[in-house]
Amino acid sequence: MISNQLINYSELRLASRVGKPRQWSGTDQRRGFQVTVLDADQEGQASTGFVPVRLVIVGTGGIGRLHAELAATIAEVELVGLCSLDDDAGALARSLSVPLVGDYHDVLEMEPEAVIVATPNDTHREIGGFFVGAGIGTLVEKPIAESIQAARELCDIAVAAGVPMLVGHHRRYNNRVQAAREFVSAKIGRLVATNTLVTMRKPDSYYHVEWRRREGAGPLLVNLIHEVDLLRAVCGEIESVQAASAKLGRDFDFDDTAVMLAHFAGGALGTLILSESTPSPWSWEASVSDGMGFHNAGQDHARFIGTEASLSFPSLTVWQYGADDPDPGWNSPLLASRLTVDQHSAYGQRPGPGAASPSRRRTPQNPYVEQLAHLARVVRGLEDPLVPGDEGLRSLAVVDAVILAARTCDIVRVDDLLT
Numbered sequence: 020m021i022s023n024q025l026i027n028y029s030e031l032r033l034a035s036r037v038g039k040p041r042q043w044s045g046t047d048q049r050r051g052f053q054v055t056v057l058d059a060d061q062e063g064q065a066s067t068g069f070v071p072v073r074l075v076i077v078g079t080g081g082i083g084r085l086h087a088e089l090a091a092t093i094a095e096v097e098l099v100g101l102c103s104l105d106d107d108a109g110a111l112a113r114s115l116s117v118p119l120v121g122d123y124h125d126v127l128e129m130e131p132e133a134v135i136v137a138t139p140n141d142t143h144r145e146i147g148g149f150f151v152g153a154g155i156g157t158l159v160e161k162p163i164a165e166s167i168q169a170a171r172e173l174c175d176i177a178v179a180a181g182v183p184m185l186v187g188h189h190r191r192y193n194n195r196v197q198a199a200r201e202f203v204s205a206k207i208g209r210l211v212a213t214n215t216l217v218t219m220r221k222p223d224s225y226y227h228v229e230w231r232r233r234e235g236a237g238p239l240l241v242n243l244i245h246e247v248d249l250l251r252a253v254c255g256e257i258e259s260v261q262a263a264s265a266k267l268g269r270d271f272d273f274d275d276t277a278v279m280l281a282h283f284a285g286g287a288l289g290t291l292i293l294s295e296s297t298p299s300p301w302s303w304e305a306s307v308s309d310g311m312g313f314h315n316a317g318q319d320h321a322r323f324i325g326t327e328a329s330l331s332f333p334s335l336t337v338w339q340y341g342a343d344d345p346d347p348g349w350n351s352p353l354l355a356s357r358l359t360v361d362q363h364s365a366y367g368q369r370p371g372p373g374a375a376s377p378s379r380r381r382t383p384q385n386p387y388v389e390q391l392a393h394l395a396r397v398v399r400g401l402e403d404p405l406v407p408g409d410e411g412l413r414s415l416a417v418v419d420a421v422i423l424a425a426r427t428c429d430i431v432r433v434d435d436l437l438t
């Protein structure tokens with residue numbers, strides 16, 4: 020446990036910080052609008068003319084540390100502090116030259132314009148609620164909260180405060196996900212089925228952290244929620260689920276293995292197998308990897324299957340019959356092709372010494388960085404949240420429906436949990 024370290028905040032404030040946002044530069048490909056590039060900033064803040072958003076990260080564990088290190092590399096945000104209870108947070112703060120506090124209430128003295136809440140699930144309601152209630156744009160890590168009720172309260176606080184709140188479903192910022200979404204909505208014919216494998220092994224050391232073994236954590240809330248959100252983003256709304264779950268790997272308070280059968284609003288059916296004690300190459304972690312240090316095994320782990328074509332993910336391999344095939348079917352050759360996606364980034368890199376301006380679109384895309392840059396643009400009023408609180412709430416409700424369905428062996432309608 021660290022003690023609060025009081026800092027001379029006036030030294031840390033940007034002397035030239037202004038309330039009025041300036042224009043951002045470039046094309047936002049996700050949302051399809053273009054805004055104008057301004058000339059280099061005379062005050063030398065951000066040479067694009069975009070005033071970096073003052074960002075504080077609460078929680079410096081597995082994901083908070085990553086956010087902090089990435090925030091230090093991009094021009095859209097100015098990391099102005101950290102908040103953590105960890106013993107090693109001081110070393111991280113020193114390496115990033117930012118102040119550190121232990122009590123999240125003290126973060127307000129850092130005058131953040133945006134906060135990322137990267138603390139255990141069952142603290143999101145309290146800590147996230149504090150910041151949105153204080154009028155600060157906030158990104159709450161996924162799941163939005165540990166229960167639908169807590170998530171709803173958090174959304175209500177954000178709405179009442181008129182503050183943007185985002186949920187950290189970072190996969191939606193991955194260009195491959197957006198390409199899959201476009202293909203499924205426009206080229207696949209009628210979406211008939213999806214199949215996802217989420218079979219991986221978390222190292223034993225992952226569970227050395229106490230809260231990860233508690234109720235309110237576990238692979239359904241920590242991992243399945245990513246997959247559910249991804250399926251919703253690519254395939255549309257999940258209306259109801261059937262499920263089974265079991266404790267087949269580790270002996271904690273939660274089931275480590277689950278099977279979900281999803282009924283999508285458009286009629287498609289989806290199956291998903293989740294297990295977190297199984298060496299296998301079939302998971303997002305092993306196939307997309309996302310810059311979190313996961314080993315990439317290079318295999319596809321998901322399939323989207325339609326009446327005109329099928330798509331393997333994340334290779335984005337399209338399987339279809341030739342357009343001139345007179346009687347396409349299992350006697351005909353299936354043609355394989357690949358969708359191409361721009362793998363470069365749209366965010367601005369922090370300019371190095373002597374650099375005239377941040378470089379753009381030359382670095383490989385990293386969805387966590389895209390998410391950070393998006394948070395900054397949302398706070399500046401230039402974009403709407405890609406994953407607002409109610410989206411996080413809906414994904415949480417699907418996971419809760421899976422848990423209930425597994426317990427009762429019933430079909431559970433997601434809307435029934437939300438009304």
Ligand SMILES: NC(=O)c1ccc[n+]([C@@H]2O[C@H](COP(=O)([O-])OP(=O)(O)OC[C@H]3O[C@@H](n4cnc5c(N)ncnc54)[C@H](O)[C@@H]3O)[C@@H](O)[C@H]2O)c1
Pocket residue numbers: 077078079080081082083102103104105121122123137138139140142160161162187188189228230240241
């Ligand atoms: N988006 C992603 O890819 C991703 C990946 C991992 C974790 N997560 C989510 O991020 C959250 C954190 O997960 P983690 O694995 O990094 O956890 P962790 O246990 O590694 O880190 C939690 C951090 O929160 C801090 N903390 C706890 N209570 C606090 C309090 N009251 N005030 C200030 N700091 C406090 C701890 O000191 C620690 O630094 C979880 O909700 C998890 O589901 C998201």
